[in-house]
Amino acid sequence: xxxxSLYDSDGRxxxxxxxxxxxxxxxxxxxxxxxxxxxGVVDPETQYVQEGxxxxxxxxxxxxxxxxLSGLPVPCVVSVNRMEYPCNxxxxxxxxxxxxxxxxxxxxxxxxxxxxxxxxxxx
Numbered sequence: 770x771x772x773x774s775l776y777d778s779d780g781r782x783x784x785x786x787x788x789x790x791x792x793x794x795x796x797x798x799x800x801x802x803x804x805x806x807x808x809g810v811v812d813p814e815t816q817y818v819q820e821g822x823x824x825x826x827x828x829x830x831x832x833x834x835x836x837x838l839s840g841l842p843v844p845c846v847v848s849v850n851r852m853e854y855p856c857n858x859x860x861x862x863x864x865x866x867x868x869x870x871x872x873x874x875x876x877x878x879x880x881x882x883x884x885x886x887x888x889x890x891x892x
Contacts, residue, residue: 774811827879
């Protein structure tokens with residue numbers, strides 16, 4: 770049995786296939802809209818494919834200090850409780866209009882997502 774990882778044009782692995790008949794591979798790559806494939810299992814959480822090679826995804830660089838989120842890769846997406854906001858700045862001040870706990874996720878491919886939790890106390 771042969772194993773292959775399919776990836777998109779950004780190097781994101783979206784499927785891992787185990788095939789007994791390799792002649793089906795090209796058809797499956799085409800059917801799934803893959804930009805390419807690589808032999809073996811690629812862990813999409815920690816790895817990606819760049820120029821036909823498996824690379825480790827770099828760690829997220831964001832830092833939360835108080836309400837200041839800095840070290841943001843540009844561009845990125847900042848998710849606040851699953852609402853996504855495009856960001857083109859290297860730092861932002863977080864503001865919340867309601868008390869509560871907020872989950873912040875910074876996404877910037879190929880960096881590994883960086884997560885924070887912020888407590889906004891009542892006034």
